[in-house]
Amino acid sequence: MTTGTGNTELYSGLHSPVHRLNPKSKIVVLIAFIVLCSTIGSFSPVLYGAYLVFLTAVFIFSGIPLLYIIKRLSVILFLVIIVAGFTPFIRHLPGENALAVISGSIKLYRTGLMVFLNILVRVCLSVSALLILILTAPFTELMEGFAELKVPALIVNIINLTYRYLSVITDEALRMKRAAVSRGYSGRWLWHAGAVGRITGSLFLRSYERSERVYYAMLSRGYTGIMFSKKTLPLRRTDWFFIGVSLFYIAGIRLAV
Amino acid sequence: MNSVISVRHLSFSYPDGNRALKDVSFEIDADRCVAVIGSNGAGKSTLLLNLNGVLMPEGEVVLFGKTLTNKTVRELRRRIAIVFQNPDDQLFCSNIYEDIAFGPVNHGLKSAEVDKIVQETVKKLKLEGLENRNPFHLSYGEKKRVAIATVYSMNPDIYCFDEPTANLDPRGRREIAGLIREIGGTRIIVTHDLDLVKDVCSQVIVLDKGIKEAEGNVNEVLSDEKLLYKCGLL
Numbered sequence: 001m002t003t004g005t006g007n008t009e010l011y012s013g014l015h016s017p018v019h020r021l022n023p024k025s026k027i028v029v030l031i032a033f034i035v036l037c038s039t040i041g042s043f044s045p046v047l048y049g050a051y052l053v054f055l056t057a058v059f060i061f062s063g064i065p066l067l068y069i070i071k072r073l074s075v076i077l078f079l080v081i082i083v084a085g086f087t088p089f090i091r092h093l094p095g096e097n098a099l100a101v102i103s104g105s106i107k108l109y110r111t112g113l114m115v116f117l118n119i120l121v122r123v124c125l126s127v128s129a130l131l132i133l134i135l136t137a138p139f140t141e142l143m144e145g146f147a148e149l150k151v152p153a154l155i156v157n158i159i160n161l162t163y164r165y166l167s168v169i170t171d172e173a174l175r176m177k178r179a180a181v182s183r184g185y186s187g188r189w190l191w192h193a194g195a196v197g198r199i200t201g202s203l204f205l206r207s208y209e210r211s212e213r214v215y216y217a218m219l220s221r222g223y224t225g226i227m228f229s230k231k232t233l234p235l236r237r238t239d240w241f242f243i244g245v246s247l248f249y250i251a252g253i254r255l256a257v
Numbered sequence: 258m259n260s261v262i263s264v265r266h267l268s269f270s271y272p273d274g275n276r277a278l279k280d281v282s283f284e285i286d287a288d289r290c291v292a293v294i295g296s297n298g299a300g301k302s303t304l305l306l307n308l309n310g311v312l313m314p315e316g317e318v319v320l321f322g323k324t325l326t327n328k329t330v331r332e333l334r335r336r337i338a339i340v341f342q343n344p345d346d347q348l349f350c351s352n353i354y355e356d357i358a359f360g361p362v363n364h365g366l367k368s369a370e371v372d373k374i375v376q377e378t379v380k381k382l383k384l385e386g387l388e389n390r391n392p393f394h395l396s397y398g399e400k401k402r403v404a405i406a407t408v409y410s411m412n413p414d415i416y417c418f419d420e421p422t423a424n425l426d427p428r429g430r431r432e433i434a435g436l437i438r439e440i441g442g443t444r445i446i447v448t449h450d451l452d453l454v455k456d457v458c459s460q461v462i463v464l465d466k467g468i469k470e471a472e473g474n475v476n477e478v479l480s481d482e483k484l485l486y487k488c489g490l491l
Contacts, residue, residue, distance in 0.1 A: 138352075138389070139351050140350075140351045140352050140354075140355060140389075143351070160350070160351055161349060163351055164349055164350065164351050164391075164392070164393075165349075167393045168345055168393065210345075210346060213341065213343070213346040214346050214349050216306060216311045216341070216346075217339075217341050217346050217347045217349065218349065218359075219311050219334075220309055220311055220334065220338065220339045220341075220408075221338075221359050221360040221363060221407065221408065221411065222331065222334060222335060222360060222363035222364050222411075223359075223363055224363055232368070
């Protein structure tokens with residue numbers, strides 16, 4: 001029954017020092033981290049090492065199981081490999097000697113390999129940082145944090161509503177699939193493709209109708225575009241300390257190297 | 258006259274041309290609990306959406322002596338609250354607290370006041386401990402209670418309930434009926450649960466295919482088997 005949303009809230013209720021930080025401070029540091037990390041020009045073991053140390057430190061304080069991060073990361077890695085996996089065999093400087101010849105015209109180049117490693121490490125670091133953020137704050141507080149940091153209300157509302165209704169829609173799809181299965185559908189044969197189409201279509205229509213009803217419910221309670229109760233969480237001394245130390249470290253190293 | 262709602266020659270057509278309500282008129286006095294009954298598709302829910310101006314009616318809807326127009330709609334909407342049939346439509350925030358706070362926030366209350374109202378509502382509707390939960394993880398009965406809480410926090414003068422007992426088990430049904438009685442004030446209940454009508458309402462309006470078929474006190478209308486049969490309620 002529980003799908004999607006249950007997972008991200010899995011560890012958000014823990015009480016580690018990282019969980020206790022104000023979401024705003026974590027968002028600020030995360031954005032700085034991702035920007036600095038993804039603008040590193042060429043592969044730099046020292047910088048990446050330093051960033052890994054930073055992430056590891058935050059991670060250790062957060063109390064999240066390593067296995068969970070690795071599992072989540074593997075999904076992204078799979079995508080990275082699909083998208084960039086060919087680079088080591090294609091990208092090379094004019095006249096560059098191949099590192100190794102795999103077979104015939106398929107050759108491994110150092111330049112391409114470095115580009116690939118660069119992307120891989122960057123993605124791993126950024127996504128891990130993002131995972132730590134969303135696993136250490138309840139979703140609502142995170143959204144409130146974004147709203148307080150002046151992210152446009154429309155965007156925050158869209159994310160919020162998507163999050164809220166994702167599970168409802170998944171549930172609906174599951175129920176429709178069960179109804180189809182009870183009437184002999186297995187999804188294994190080509191002629192079952194039509195059923196998938198119809199399920200998707202009616203899911204879309206149902207979502208559309210639901211969105212209308214939700215909007216009516218919002219209007220009935222005086223909706224004007226504001227979604228949150230404005231209970232602002234103040235930044236405490238530990239938050240400022242966290243922001244200061246983190247920014248000093250990640251920006252300092254970047255400038256120094 | 259102390260009628261708080263007067264509806265005069267109300268008609269409504271959906272954009273697809275479906276005429277959901279035809280020339281409906283009635284009056285509702287303050288502090289009455291009125292049932293609007295009718296079969297599926299009789300126009301009951303459309304009527305509710307017309308009363309608070311989410312759908313703009315043809316004809317006239319007068320609440321507390323003020324005609325519902327684009328100018329008065331925001332003020333009047335605060336005073337007439339709808340509890341929708343499907344709580345998943347009503348609970349659109351990612352936790353219960355935000356959902357209960359939604360109405361008060363929209364009506365411009367300060368966060369300290371909002372917090373106080375939410376705490377009071379939670380206590381009154383016995384929802385302690387659910388504040389930080391995601392609506393998705395509640396039972397259907399709990400969702401129904403929370404849906405009522407989200408309008409209770411707006412302290413409206415009129416409550417409208419759209420099929421409040423649909424899909425509930427007997428205990429859930431009993432609890433919701435008790436809650437409707439406890440809330441008091443002017444209430445409109447749209448339903449085809451005739452036992453609920455006998456339980457909590459004093460006046461009944463019967464709709465059939467968008468037309469008001471009958472109106473009267475509960476015993477009178479509910480004992481007219483011919484009428485109920487004709488309107489698909491028996």
